[in-house]
Amino acid sequence: MLALVKKPRIELSIHGKHVDELLSWIKEKYEVEVLVEEPDDEMILIESTSFWKEMERNRIGNLLSGARLKAGLTQTELAKRLGVRQNMISDYENGRRTYSDEMAGRLSKVLKVKEERLKYGRKHQGTDNSE
Numbered sequence: 001m002l003a004l005v006k007k008p009r010i011e012l013s014i015h016g017k018h019v020d021e022l023l024s025w026i027k028e029k030y031e032v033e034v035l036v037e038e039p040d041d042e043m044i045l046i047e048s049t050s051f052w053k054e055m056e057r058n059r060i061g062n063l064l065s066g067a068r069l070k071a072g073l074t075q076t077e078l079a080k081r082l083g084v085r086q087n088m089i090s091d092y093e094n095g096r097r098t099y100s101d102e103m104a105g106r107l108s109k110v111l112k113v114k115e116e117r118l119k120y121g122r123k124h125q126g127t128d129n130s131e
Helices: 019-029 050-057 059-070 075-082 086-093 101-111
Strands: 002-005 010-013 032-036
Touching (some): 059 101
Antiparallel strands (some): 002 010
16 A cells, blocks of 8 residues: 655555554544555565666666765766866766776765765676776
8 A cells, every 4th residue: 555644745655464553543643645555466576677777777876966966066067176077977977987986985075975875886896997
């Protein structure tokens, strides 16, 4: 079941035993709208969707892009602060190029995010780590 608590706005996916009991309790405190009622056997894991697979394929690039946008920088501005070309930032964000741990450190300082969030994991070793 997919339910929406209108204020505060919270979307809930509720499955398993006692769903109706839980929903009744929530309705006592908040205005609730049930968006979808489906049996569990019709649900699919998000990890099996093409959207998820595409997002995971370029997870680091998506995180970098999000951090850059949150910092209010364009690719050109970020590139200038790092002393690299804008097309390198584009390549990083679009998964056409990976970067080194040293570059992850430089990016994290400029974007003010934890360095670990911008580092590639073991599954990416062996890819082009050029800067």
